[in-house]
Amino acid sequence: MIGNLNNLKIKGRQLLVELVLFFAIISVAFFVVLNISSLFIIPTAGNIDGVTIKHVLADYLHLLGYLQNPFTGGLKFRYIDMSVAGRHHFADVKHLFLLNNAVMLISVPLTYWLLKQEKSNKQLWKLLVPLQIWLTVFPVLAVTLGLNFEPFFIKFHQIVFNNQDWIFDPLTDPIINVLTESVFIELAAMACMLIELMFFVAYRISKCSIIKS
Numbered sequence: 001m002i003g004n005l006n007n008l009k010i011k012g013r014q015l016l017v018e019l020v021l022f023f024a025i026i027s028v029a030f031f032v033v034l035n036i037s038s039l040f041i042i043p044t045a046g047n048i049d050g051v052t053i054k055h056v057l058a059d060y061l062h063l064l065g066y067l068q069n070p071f072t073g074g075l076k077f078r079y080i081d082m083s084v085a086g087r088h089h090f091a092d093v094k095h096l097f098l099l100n101n102a103v104m105l106i107s108v109p110l111t112y113w114l115l116k117q118e119k120s121n122k123q124l125w126k127l128l129v130p131l132q133i134w135l136t137v138f139p140v141l142a143v144t145l146g147l148n149f150e151p152f153f154i155k156f157h158q159i160v161f162n163n164q165d166w167i168f169d170p171l172t173d174p175i176i177n178v179l180t181e182s183v184f185i186e187l188a189a190m191a192c193m194l195i196e197l198m199f200f201v202a203y204r205i206s207k208c209s210i211i212k213s
Helices: 002-039 053-068 084-120 124-147 149-160 181-212
Strands: none
Touching (some): 002 053, 002 084, 002 124, 002 181, 053 084, 124 149
16 A cells, blocks of 8 residues: 555656646747747838838847736837737737746746656656657647648637737738738747757756666
8 A cells, every 4th residue: 555655656746747848848949939020020010101210120139128028008109000909819829928927937947846856756758758748749840830820820819818919900000011921930840840949958868867877
């Protein structure tokens, strides 16, 4: 009985480490991609008639700050027109990114602490198989996503948002001329590469722990 409880405890701890590490990697990737996304809109920043690229980038940087600051009020662009529906959609998106950042702030230090404990107990090797699976499966999922991006993108919005505010009209919300499908594809690709890279780094750390032990 005691042996079964100990085994259950060990497996539970291993699952906890894997899940916390997974959420830390995913949330960090999303945080990084969001904050470098202004680099990806430079080619499309001139797509709004009557608004200079400099002013588009200024409003976009304002948007990034709005999406990550829980203490800001309603969003208002200085140079780009925006409808009530568009403003409401960005408020919904803000909730998602605030959730992501909260997960990151919790999971990253917790991951560091758990991995430090696992290293002290010489148990990092247990992450090798899960990380090998993630390293193999995730690229397949990423390629599948890339080949079916538009239907996935639409389905994601239909599931996550309980309204149609995400369907922007270029006449009332010209920001959609900047945030084109190609930009979202590039951002998704960057997120996938970062996630895969972090999986690989975690795998190498786990493997090195075996060599040193």
